[in-house]
Amino acid sequence: MKLTLGFSPCPNDTFIFDALVNKKIDTGDLDFDVVLEDVQTLNNWALQQKPDVSKISYGVLPLVLNNYTLLESGGALGKGVGPLLIAKTPVDTNNLTDKLIAIPGENTTAHVLFSLAFPEAKNKVFKVFNQIEDAVLSGDVDAGVIIHENRFTYQDKGLHKLIDLGDYWETTTQLPIPLGGIVAKRNIENVILKQVDSLIKQSVEYAFKYNYETLSDYVRLHAQEMSEHVMRQHIDLYVNDFSIALGEKGREAVKKFVEVYAALHS
Incomplete structure (x- = not known):
């Protein structure tokens, strides 16, 4: 089965998805048609229901929840990493x-x-x-x-x-900042959604284990003119335990974010 997958060329995203898209882990019967774009383009595509699985800004999450579900893995929440x-x-x-x-x-x-x-x-x-x-x-x-x-x-x-x-x-x-999350179309079978979530988690874990000390060619390729120091800052700030799994605290932060969004747009 082939699914479209969108994420940004920023080092945090390429670090997370490297093992998945380059088959460094076993993806079973799933293949991914990958598109790298800036977050606003990805947000717009999600609003148009284009990608099957995509990185989005949490700012657009309330607008796509009818058609997409939030996955546990692959996102960016953190402290000291806000705009x-x-x-x-x-x-x-x-x-x-x-x-x-x-x-x-x-x-x-x-x-x-x-x-x-x-x-x-x-x-x-x-x-x-x-x-x-x-x-x-x-x-x-x-x-x-x-x-x-x-x-x-x-x-x-x-x-x-x-x-x-x-x-x-x-x-x-008193909560971490919800920056970006991974969503998948609700019309995808639940067993496939769980498989995708599991593969993203494995991909993050692989990156921490094998690609952290020496950044992979995939990360460097898409980092444009960034120095290695800036690439590492990017990864250190945006990829953490919440990227492996949201967990209770992460879900609480997302819930609060959606509530704030609703209040601002009421």
């Missing part, structure tokens, strides 16, 4: 009402966390995550929410952190 609000010069975060803020996609975790912290800030523009630093630097926007590897490089460009939105979430909820 950052940055600007070219220091900005008073008590007065963002009239500021133009760049957000990495409308249906993203970053948008939900920003809206939780600054519900009065309505003047937003949505951009692909790797365009936001340049938009801030050029003055096209007053501030921007950055994610992924930009969290580690913004200071090199002279940009200023205004607030850690992940820290705001953690302080407010």
Whole structure:
């Protein structure tokens, strides 16, 4: 049986899925047609019910739950790994009402966390995550929410952190930050869903066992111009025990996130 599988080219995702897509583990009678895209594209595809299995931002999870179910393994939850609000010069975060803020996609975790912290800030523009630093630097926007590897490089460009939105979430909820999860279509047989979940778990475990000390060629291939140090930062922050299995604490965090989303959109 062949299933379409979508995830991002970021080191955390390629690290997680390397063993699965490159058959370093036994996938049995399952094959995967793999597509690597940025998270906003993956979110849009999930809204259109395109992929069978996909990485998505938790920001879009409430919108796809009718057609997709959340898997236990392969996702990203954590502490100290949330989006950052940055600007070219220091900005008073008590007065963002009239500021133009760049957000990495409308249906993203970053948008939900920003809206939780600054519900009065309505003047937003949505951009692909790797365009936001340049938009801030050029003055096209007053501030921007950055994610992924930009969290580690913004200071090199002279940009200023205004607030850690992940820290705001953690302080407010006392829960890890739900960043991205793996969903699968509900119309797939339950036995297949469990098999896919198990294979993703095995793939993560394989990565920690064999690919951590020396990053695999697959991770390096898709990391573009990242240094090995940044690749490792990426993996260390976004791949952890919650990637192996959500567990009770992870499920609690996702439930809270969905509740916050509902409150913001009520």
